[in-house]
Amino acid sequence: xxxxxxxxxxxxxxxxxxxxxxxxxxxxxxxxxxxxxxxxxxxxxxxxxxxxxxxxxxxxxxxxxxxxxxxxxxxxxxxxxxxxxxxxxxxxxxxxxxxxxxxxxxxxxxxxxxx
Amino acid sequence: xxxxxxxxxxxxxxxxxxxxxxxxxxxxxxxxxxxxxxxxxxxxxxxxxxxxxxxxxxxxxxxxxxxxxxxxxxxxxxxxxxxxxxxxxxxxxxxxxxxxxxxxxxxxxx
Numbered sequence: 322x323x324x325x326x327x328x329x330x331x332x333x334x335x336x337x338x339x340x341x342x343x344x345x346x347x348x349x350x351x352x353x354x355x356x357x358x359x360x361x362x363x364x365x366x367x368x369x370x371x372x373x374x375x376x377x378x379x380x381x382x383x384x385x386x387x388x389x390x391x392x393x394x395x396x397x398x399x400x401x402x403x404x405x406x407x408x409x410x411x412x413x414x415x416x417x418x419x420x421x422x423x424x425x426x427x428x429x430x431x432x433x434x435x436x
Numbered sequence: 437x438x439x440x441x442x443x444x445x446x447x448x449x450x451x452x453x454x455x456x457x458x459x460x461x462x463x464x465x466x467x468x469x470x471x472x473x474x475x476x477x478x479x480x481x482x483x484x485x486x487x488x489x490x491x492x493x494x495x496x497x498x499x500x501x502x503x504x505x506x507x508x509x510x511x512x513x514x515x516x517x518x519x520x521x522x523x524x525x526x527x528x529x530x531x532x533x534x535x536x537x538x539x540x541x542x543x544x545x546x
Contacts, residue, residue, distance in 0.1 A: 363536045423468040423529045427480040
């Protein structure tokens with residue numbers, strides 16, 4: 322498995338502003354993922370972030386709205402840009418350790434409320 | 437595309453009751469299957485998994501068997517506790533990604 326931390330754990334933001342969420346892993350991993358969980362809903366994959374390449378975004382998510390950085394094998398950031406109340410969600414990062422090709426392990430999530 | 441369908445919640449049981457949460461999937465290949473649990477205010481934790489047909493995943497008294505013939509991965513526990521109250525997500529792994537069901541909220545009353 323892997324130990325994953327996220328910062329901030331929660332935030333309240335004003336519409337029109339941006340928030341950058343950090344994800345730190347205790348070991349080097351090739352594949353990192355960012356998910357969104359809207360209130361009372363399931364998880365939706367935003368993008369896959371591999372070190373050394375551009376993030377791959379899922380349908381309905383664009384880089385201008387959710388820019389992602391992946392500077393090394395233990396760290397990634399997701400920015401939620403020009404926020405609106407509809408962006409209020411839990412944002413979770415996950416990793417796939419090299420020892421297990423199938424299983425993803427999740428961070429504790431960042432709870433975002435946009436007013 | 438691949439998809440996961442879970443039993444609709446919420447589910448409310450008394451302590452020591454038997455639990456089943458149904459999960460069925462649609463997939464073109466042979467995915468790995470997972471159950472994740474989300475306790476109140478927390479992220480997702482891996483509960484159990486199975487990687488091929490007839491595998492049984494188990495953890496913390498929970499079990500699920502990968503049934504290819506019925507494309508199912510139902511979660512069961514023989515005697516639930518108040519501490520099992522959480523949201524449970526069934527998921528499959530496809531093309532390096534996880535596809536989640538809608539989640540089932542479980543409440544256990546003392």
